[in-house]
Amino acid sequence: xxxxxxxxxxxxxxxxxxxxxxxxxxxxxxxxxxxxxxxxxxxxxxxxxxxxxxxxxxxxxxxxxxxxxxxxxxxxxxxxxxxxxxxx
Numbered sequence: 001x002x003x004x005x006x007x008x009x010x011x012x013x014x015x016x017x018x019x020x021x022x023x024x025x026x027x028x029x030x031x032x033x034x035x036x037x038x039x040x041x042x043x044x045x046x047x048x049x050x051x052x053x054x055x056x057x058x059x060x061x062x063x064x065x066x067x068x069x070x071x072x073x074x075x076x077x078x079x080x081x082x083x084x085x086x087x088x
Contacts, residue, residue, distance in 0.1 A: 024078040025052035055085035
């Protein structure tokens with residue numbers, strides 16, 4: 001979130017804390033008035049796992065070493081190999 005807060009499964013929260021990462025997520029996290037809402041990006045089939053792109057933002061150059069510290073194994077065709085957000 002813009003104020004530096006994060007969704008952390010270790011420290012309480014609701015069931016959204018168990019949503020996994022995917023570089024090609026079917027949901028997105030949307031912050032409104034200090035609350036985080038999980039919204040579908042497309043129609044999701046019954047029983048399909050919910051996931052969203054964590055897109056971690058770190059204010060330093062993305063080196064191979066840094067990317068390796070945040071690996072992604074989502075297995076999608078769009079996989080970046082890291083949980084870090086693409087640089088703009």
